[in-house]
Amino acid sequence: xxxxxxxxxxxxxxxxxxxxxxxxxxxxxxxxxxxxxxxxxxxxxxxxxxxxxxxxxxxxxxxxxxxxxxxxxxxxxxxxxxxxxxxxxxxxxxxxxxxxxxxxxxxxxxxxxxxxxxxxxxxxxxxxxxxxxxxxxxxxxxxxxxxxxxxxxxxxxxxxxxxxxxxxxxxxxxxxxxxxxxxxxxxxxxxxxxxxxxxxxxxxxxxxxxxxxxxxxxxxxxxxxxxxxxxxxxxxxxxxxxxxxxxxxxxxxxxxxxxxxxxxxxxxxxxxxxxxxxxxxxxxxxx
Ligand code: NDP
Numbered sequence: 001x002x003x004x005x006x007x008x009x010x011x012x013x014x015x016x017x018x019x020x021x022x023x024x025x026x027x028x029x030x031x032x033x034x035x036x037x038x039x040x041x042x043x044x045x046x047x048x049x050x051x052x053x054x055x056x057x058x059x060x061x062x063x064x065x066x067x068x069x070x071x072x073x074x075x076x077x078x079x080x081x082x083x084x085x086x087x088x089x090x091x092x093x094x095x096x097x098x099x100x101x102x103x104x105x106x107x108x109x110x111x112x113x114x115x116x117x118x119x120x121x122x123x124x125x126x127x128x129x130x131x132x133x134x135x136x137x138x139x140x141x142x143x144x145x146x147x148x149x150x151x152x153x154x155x156x157x158x159x160x161x162x163x164x165x166x167x168x169x170x171x172x173x174x175x176x177x178x179x180x181x182x183x184x185x186x187x188x189x190x191x192x193x194x195x196x197x198x199x200x201x202x203x204x205x206x207x208x209x210x211x212x213x214x215x216x217x218x219x220x221x222x223x224x225x226x227x228x229x230x231x232x233x234x235x236x237x238x239x240x241x242x243x244x245x246x247x248x249x250x251x252x253x254x255x256x257x258x259x260x261x262x263x264x265x266x267x268x269x270x271x272x273x274x275x276x277x278x279x280x281x282x283x284x285x286x287x
Pocket of ligand 1: 141164165166167168169170171188189190191192195208209210211229230231232262263264266
């Protein structure tokens, strides 16, 4: 039976360390990291995510500013708010909660945030920096996954990592990050042939599909590490991942649960990026 990777515990430990770092920054250098979060409309899932981010900021000592805009806000108004926050010296990080209403061009919004305040690391400059390895911000979910593996003493170098999903926020950046960690990486998607076979060759299998219990035990090599990124609502109405956890845990060596695996790490890495942003904007590039 697999060892369960406890993202809740690991993320709590990281938040505690960040809290100390933030307190020291304030006491020794007068730097108080701050994060502006923009939410558009009334999407209930987005509201939960924004509240969780605010709670994490409060816990760590990061100042958070929330800007809740109506769902019919124009793109011009949203971009103008981003410009205003970009110019404010007391705002280190800017995050626009996705998804946005259909009349707003998400790409235009992402590109409007200065790369140095882009704590989600979605801006094309930050995407490029990830590609070359010259990064300061890492996208939060991929960074959280690598940190989970590291904290669990699971070596990545030389391993075959199979990632199901090629989105810009999870699959693609994770592939690049794993490559920087010296993994051999295969990315799969909805057009991949022989998916089951490829999955069975994985030492580390990451599911970022968005389909409840998509990865079944027979797709997992005995002893593989399984990372479940998915957040879905199962038939019983409960939150579940992309992996059939109950059966997969009998085959895998390590596995992340949902909830309590990758999810809490994503917020943790956002907090980490907010602190990095504050340091970068105070000419401290050492972190
Ligand atoms: P997307 O919908 O953007 O991407 C899903 C990917 O899965 C696509 O690349 C798609 O392929 C692939 N896919 C879909 N069906 C199949 C299939 N039958 N076989 C193989 N591949 C398939 O999702 P995200 O990457 O944004 O998110 C994935 C999941 O992770 C979601 O459940 C989301 O809620 C969750 N998530 C969790 C986070 C966390 O912090 N825990 C953070 C971000 C996301 P194709 O490209 O060909 O369409």
